[in-house]
Amino acid sequence: MEESNRGIPIxxxxxxxxxxxxxxxxxxxxxxxxxxxxxxxxxxxxxxxxRKDISCTGIEGKPKVGFTIIRLIEAIIxxxxxxxxxxxxxxxxxxxxxxxARYEGFDSYGLKIVAAFDIDQGKWGSRLGDVPVYSxxxxxxxxxxxxxxxxxxxxxxxxxxxxxxxxxxxxxxAIWNFAPKDLKLPERVVVQRTDLATSFAVLSAKVKRKIxxxxxxxxxxxx
Amino acid sequence: MEESNRGIPIxxxxxxxxxxxxxxxxxxxxxxxxxxxxxxxxxxxxxxxxRKDISCTGIEGKPKVGFTIIRLIEAIIxxxxxxxxxxxxxxxxxxxxxxxARYEGFDSYGLKIVAAFDIDQGKWGSRLGDVPVYSxxxxxxxxxxxxxxxxxxxxxxxxxxxxxxxxxxxxxxAIWNFAPKDLKLPERVVVQRTDLATSFAVLSAKVKRKIxxxxxxxxxxxx
DNA sequence: TAGATTGTTAATCGATTAACAATC
DNA sequence: TAGATTGTTAATCGATTAACAATC
Numbered sequence: 299m300e301e302s303n304r305g306i307p308i309x310x311x312x313x314x315x316x317x318x319x320x321x322x323x324x325x326x327x328x329x330x331x332x333x334x335x336x337x338x339x340x341x342x343x344x345x346x347x348x349r350k351d352i353s354c355t356g357i358e359g360k361p362k363v364g365f366t367i368i369r370l371i372e373a374i375i376x377x378x379x380x381x382x383x384x385x386x387x388x389x390x391x392x393x394x395x396x397x398x399a400r401y402e403g404f405d406s407y408g409l410k411i412v413a414a415f416d417i418d419q420g421k422w423g424s425r426l427g428d429v430p431v432y433s434x435x436x437x438x439x440x441x442x443x444x445x446x447x448x449x450x451x452x453x454x455x456x457x458x459x460x461x462x463x464x465x466x467x468x469x470x471x472a473i474w475n476f477a478p479k480d481l482k483l484p485e486r487v488v489v490q491r492t493d494l495a496t497s498f499a500v501l502s503a504k505v506k507r508k509i510x511x512x513x514x515x516x517x518x519x520x521x
Numbered sequence: 522m523e524e525s526n527r528g529i530p531i532x533x534x535x536x537x538x539x540x541x542x543x544x545x546x547x548x549x550x551x552x553x554x555x556x557x558x559x560x561x562x563x564x565x566x567x568x569x570x571x572r573k574d575i576s577c578t579g580i581e582g583k584p585k586v587g588f589t590i591i592r593l594i595e596a597i598i599x600x601x602x603x604x605x606x607x608x609x610x611x612x613x614x615x616x617x618x619x620x621x622a623r624y625e626g627f628d629s630y631g632l633k634i635v636a637a638f639d640i641d642q643g644k645w646g647s648r649l650g651d652v653p654v655y656s657x658x659x660x661x662x663x664x665x666x667x668x669x670x671x672x673x674x675x676x677x678x679x680x681x682x683x684x685x686x687x688x689x690x691x692x693x694x695a696i697w698n699f700a701p702k703d704l705k706l707p708e709r710v711v712v713q714r715t716d717l718a719t720s721f722a723v724l725s726a727k728v729k730r731k732i733x734x735x736x737x738x739x740x741x742x743x744x
Numbered sequence: 745t746a747g748a749t750t751g752t753t754a755a756t757c758g759a760t761t762a763a764c765a766a767t768c
Numbered sequence: 769t770a771g772a773t774t775g776t777t778a779a780t781c782g783a784t785t786a787a788c789a790a791t792c
Contacts, residue, residue, distance in 0.1 A: 311726045315718035397616035490724035495538035501713035503534045584767045584774045
C-alpha cells in the first residue's frame with residue numbers, strides 16, 4: 299500500500315534527470331538549499347510543477363528556504379532506482395553501439411554495460427572502450443551466467459525483432475531499443491524506445507508550429 | 522485559419538513515425554489498403570487512437586476496407602514536413618556525433634547533415650561517412666553561406682550551453698540537443714532534447730513498476 | 745512581524761477512450 | 769443484405785495549473 303500501483307507519473311519521471319543534473323551542479327558550487335522557484339526558473343518550468351514533482355520523492359521543504367539539495371539528489375536517485383547499478387548488455391557493435399558503450403554518463407544512471415555482442419566475426423575479441431565484444435552465439439550463456447536483466451539493442455532495424463526475441467528467450471526482462479523498429483514482444487517484457495525519428499518528428503512539428511504562429515502574429519501586426 | 526494555432530497533438534506526432542515505418546513495410550509487401558484495426562494491432566495501440574491520429578493528416582478512409590496505404594504515407598510525410606529535405610549541421614565529431622553523421626535513416630526524415638564542426642584540430646579535414654568536418658571557427662561563415670536552420674548538438678555537456686549560444690548567434694532556428702544538459706536559450710529558438718538519461722529513467726520506472734505490480738499480483742494469488 | 749515559499753485541495757486543460765450513427 | 773470499419777460527438781482519465789491556508 300505504501301507505493302501505489304500506478305506509481306509516479308511518467309512526465310514527472312522524465313523531468314527527474316534534469317532536476318538531478320542541476321542539483322548536482324548546485325552542490326558542486328557549494329550550495330546547500332534551493333527553492334522550487336529557482337529550479338523552475340532555471341529549467342523553464344512552473345514552480346508549482348517542480349513542487350508537485352518533488353513531492354513524489356517524499357522530500358519535504360522548508361517554507362521560505364526551500365529544499366536541502368543533497369537530500370533531494372539522494373531522493374531522486376532512489377526514486378529512479380539509480381542507487382544500485384544494473385548490469386546491461388549491448389547488442390550491436392556498430393557506430394551507435396560503439397558510442398553507447400563509450401558513453402560516460404551511464405555511471406550516474408546506475409547502468410553498466412558489461413559486454414557487447416555482434417554478428418560480425420571481425421569484431422569478436424575487440425573492445426569498445428572498456429566493453430568486450432563477443433559473438434552473438436555466446437549471448438545465452440553470458441546472460442545466464444551473469445544474471446543480466448537489461449539488453450540495449452543497437453542493431454539495424456531489419457534484425458531488431460529477431461534479435462529482441464533472442465534476448466527475451468534468454469530471459470532478458472527489459473530492452474532499451476535504439477533500432478528504428480517497433481518491437482512486438484510479450485507483455486511481460488519492458489520495452490523502452492529511443493527513436494531518432496520520433497524525436498526529430500517532434501522537432502519538425504515544433505519548427506512548423508513556430509513558423510505558423512509567427513506568420514499569424516505577423517499578419518496580426520498588419521491589422 | 523486552415524491550420525490551427527496549436528496544431529496536431531505532440532503524442533500524435535510521436536506516433537507518426539511508427540505508422541510510417543509500418544506502412545512502408547506494407548507497401549513493400551505489395552499491399553494497397555490497410556485498416557486502423559490492423560495498424561493498431563501491429564503497434565499495440567487502440568484502433569480508435571489510430572483513427573484519431575490518421576484524421577489529423579486529413580486522409581479519409583473507406584468503411585469496411587480502410588485507408589489507401591500510399592496516400593497515408595504521403596499524408597504523414599507531408600504533415601511532418603518531411604517532404605522537402607532540410608539541411609542541418611552537426612556540432613561535435615566525437616563518438617555520438619560520428620554515429621549520427623553516418624546514420625542512414627535521416628534521409629527518410631527529410632534531414633540531411635551537410636557538415637560537421639569540432640574544436641579538435643586533428644579532425645579538421647576528415648570525414649564522418651560523407652560528412653566533412655570543419656573547424657568551429659568556420660561555423661558562422663558556413664551557416665550564413667549555406668542557409669542552414671538546424672543544428673545537431675553532440676558536444677560534451679560542459680560545452681553544450683556555450684556552443685548552443687554560438688549557434689543561436691549565427692542564426693540557427695532549431696537545435697537538436699544530444700548533450701545531457703538543459704539549454705537556456707531565447708524563446709524563439711526551438712530546442713528538442715534527445716536525452717539518454719530521460720529515456721533510461723522511463724525504462725527504470727517501468728521496470729520498477731512492473732516488479733511492484735508482479736509482487737502485488739503475487740501476494741494476491743496467495744489470498 | 746512581513747513576506748516568500750511550501751503543500752494541499754480544487755479547477756482546468758488536453759489526450760484517450762467509449763458510444764454510436766453512417767457507410768461501403 | 770450483414771457486418772466490419774469509418775468518423776463524430778461525448779465521457780473519462782490523467783497531468784498541469786490555480787487558489788490558498790500553513791509556516792518558517
